Amino acid sequence: MHMIWVMLALLAVFIVRVVKGPSIWDRLLGLSVISTKVILIIVFFASYNQIAYLLDIAIVFVLLGFISIIFTALFLLQRIKAGGK
Numbered sequence: 001m002h003m004i005w006v007m008l009a010l011l012a013v014f015i016v017r018v019v020k021g022p023s024i025w026d027r028l029l030g031l032s033v034i035s036t037k038v039i040l041i042i043v044f045f046a047s048y049n050q051i052a053y054l055l056d057i058a059i060v061f062v063l064l065g066f067i068s069i070i071f072t073a074l075f076l077l078q079r080i081k082a083g084g085k
Contacts, residue, residue, distance in 0.1 A: 001048055003040075003044050004041055004044050004045060004048075007037050007040050007041045007044065008041065010037055011034060011037045011038070011041075014030045014033045014034050014037065015030075015034065017030040017033075018030035018031055018034065024076055025076075028069065028072060028073060028076070031069065031072075032065070032069050035061070035065035035068075035069070036065070038061065039058050039061050039062055039065070042054055042057060042058045042061065043055065043058050046058065
């Protein structure tokens with residue numbers, strides 16, 4: 001149960017990183033780490049309370065997080081190549 005609190009503290013650190021990030025790529029990386037921390041919190045909670053269906057939800061979150069980060073990075077890359085900010 002202590003690992004959940006550690007992950008929540010790290011989550012707060014990366015929320016600050018997303019808000020104050022010097023570049024858009026740092027903010028995107030921070031969002032990716034936040035997604036990973038939320039998934040770890042779900043997995044730790046599921047294993048601590050022995051709730052198996054939460055692991056299925058975590059797998060769905062992993063897939064959605066990966067796809068959203070890839071599409072956001074591609075969108076930003078195209079926008080930067082086109083000359084916009």
